[in-house]
Amino acid sequence: MLLGCIADDFTGATDLAATLVRYGMRTVQVIGVPDGPLPEADAVVVALKSRTVPASEAVSLSLAACDALLAGGARQIFFKYCSTFDSTAAGNIGPVAEALLRRLQSGFALACPAFPANGRTVYQGHLFVGAALLSESGMQDHPLTPMRDPNLLRVLSAQVEGSVGLVPFNTVQAGAAAIRREMTRLAESGRRFAILDALTEEHLLAIGEAAAAHPLVTGGSGVAMGLPHNFRAAGLLPERRDAAALPAPHGSCAVLAGSCSRATLAQIGVARDHVPVLELDPLATPDAAALAQQALDWVEGRLSAERPVVIAASAPPDRVRALQARIGREAAGALVEAALAEVAAGLVARGVGRLMVAGGETSGAAVGRLGVRSLRIGPEIAAGVPWTATESGLHLALKSGNFGGRDLFLTAFEGEVA
Known part of the structure; x- marks a missing residue:
């Protein structure tokens, strides 16, 4: 190293x-x-x-x-x-x-x-x-x-x-x-x-x-x-042409979004017109287990290797403030993280092999719930957003909320052949 x-x-x-x-x-x-x-x-x-x-x-x-x-x-x-x-x-x-x-x-x-x-x-x-x-x-x-x-x-x-x-x-x-x-x-x-x-x-x-x-x-x-x-x-690093090589992808594909950034909200909006999108409402259902079950019930029959499903708990600032006012700032963040982490585990158990997660805190919670210990870094699908591979072969893209173009949730999977 x-x-x-x-x-x-x-x-x-x-x-x-x-x-x-x-x-x-x-x-x-x-x-x-x-x-x-x-x-x-x-x-x-x-x-x-x-x-x-x-x-x-x-x-x-x-x-x-x-x-x-x-x-x-x-x-x-x-x-x-x-x-x-x-x-x-x-x-x-x-x-x-x-x-x-x-x-x-x-x-x-x-x-x-x-x-x-x-x-x-x-x-x-x-x-x-x-x-x-x-x-x-x-x-x-x-x-x-x-x-x-x-x-x-x-x-x-x-x-x-x-x-x-x-x-x-x-x-x-x-x-x-x-x-x-x-x-x-x-x-x-x-x-x-x-x-x-x-x-x-x-x-x-x-x-x-x-x-x-x-x-x-x-x-x-x-x-x-x-x-x-x-x-x-300094003569310490050779020229490498295979630094981004990953094992072949497999399985169906999905997106989880917990970020409330403007970029992620716009990406959800574009995806809504092209692929199945579920927008969870933590304010209406402030219970992580219930939110996760809603999402996992919804994906039945919708998972595909050709197009992603999008499950989002993102919300504009006024909805975020309302949830924070109701249950507290830290509790609001923990609620969304816990719900989407459980959804991530449920999706992988149902055959999802290519998963994008939007939002730093959400990504941390999802990776922890999946038990991932290391990621081999592969090619970028947008500036600062690479595909990675876990020890088990799951392909993960962990996206900062602010990153990526408006159609990222659609284009991210186009170069991945299951």
């Missing part, structure tokens, strides 16, 4: 793993902190469910993952968080990054969530989603991590003890050597972190090159683009 990665949710882990595979690293995603030997791969991504847990728990899980990766031989650690910098005033991005710096005995790390392929860019330290500031992108309504401040220096500074600097656009545009010099200057002046501007993939490749000697790199999956080249340039 060359690169050891820690991701704060499951879809973010597959997003990162897909990027590494695309740039020629054989990559395996493991679920939770490893408790035994790590799989053979160029990169190992540890998928945690730590984005919205208390900061102290996120730190503990991340340090345990870091120790396992270092014991497995990792030469560099990558801490991956969402390209919309999902966090709260108390963390968890800052506390985890600072704890990892201490564990690695390093004094400085970059932070760059940019992912231009999905419209996430950073300019003058401000995060944009498409043409809108993060705070005007819909993320301000996120039920767990509402993002109302697009100024990443301000957001990160509130979460860490050390100070935060900026590597601005003009420096990034000048290339890897200029970026490296500016990061060195910031570190020597006492900055513990630096937000880096990035508008294009070329910027991200330059940032990755500039961070070749950093023990810790933090950011969205985009900034990992340049890391495989560093290992290849």
Whole structure:
């Protein structure tokens, strides 16, 4: 293993793993902190469910993952968080990054969530989603991590003890050597972190090159683009043409959606006109077992190898707020996760061999219920969304709520021949 990665949710882990595979690293995603030997791969991504847990728990899980990766031989650690910098005033991005710096005995790390392929860019330290500031992108309504401040220096500074600097656009545009010099200057002046501007993939490749000697790199999956080249340039990584190879798929296909993002709601809307769609209503039936049974009764006679069924518990912001007001914020999230996790298990028992799950928290719950311990990463079906294969041969696509085009639930299965 060359690169050891820690991701704060499951879809973010597959997003990162897909990027590494695309740039020629054989990559395996493991679920939770490893408790035994790590799989053979160029990169190992540890998928945690730590984005919205208390900061102290996120730190503990991340340090345990870091120790396992270092014991497995990792030469560099990558801490991956969402390209919309999902966090709260108390963390968890800052506390985890600072704890990892201490564990690695390093004094400085970059932070760059940019992912231009999905419209996430950073300019003058401000995060944009498409043409809108993060705070005007819909993320301000996120039920767990509402993002109302697009100024990443301000957001990160509130979460860490050390100070935060900026590597601005003009420096990034000048290339890897200029970026490296500016990061060195910031570190020597006492900055513990630096937000880096990035508008294009070329910027991200330059940032990755500039961070070749950093023990810790933090950011969205985009900034990992340049890391495989560093290992290849050092003679540690051979050229690989089969990094995305997976076993043949089998069985019928289905989509589970728990994300309430605008992108996922639009994807459900498009699917509704083409394939069977069931929209569960947790507000009307606030019982996980009853919701799961509704879904599993509904799929009888509808499962097919030719087209997916879509089962969604997603809802617009007003419905989410109503459910949270009725049963509590944490209980509302747990209800949807538990219901869809049970549906995932029921679908696989009924012969589903190709399953897409939309939403990081939903993906974590589904993977846990299915008992999946590791995923071999395959080809991308959208930017940041790869097919993966479990130990049993189940093909899983774990989709961040914000990712993918409007017709993703339809096109995802077109290249998969059962």
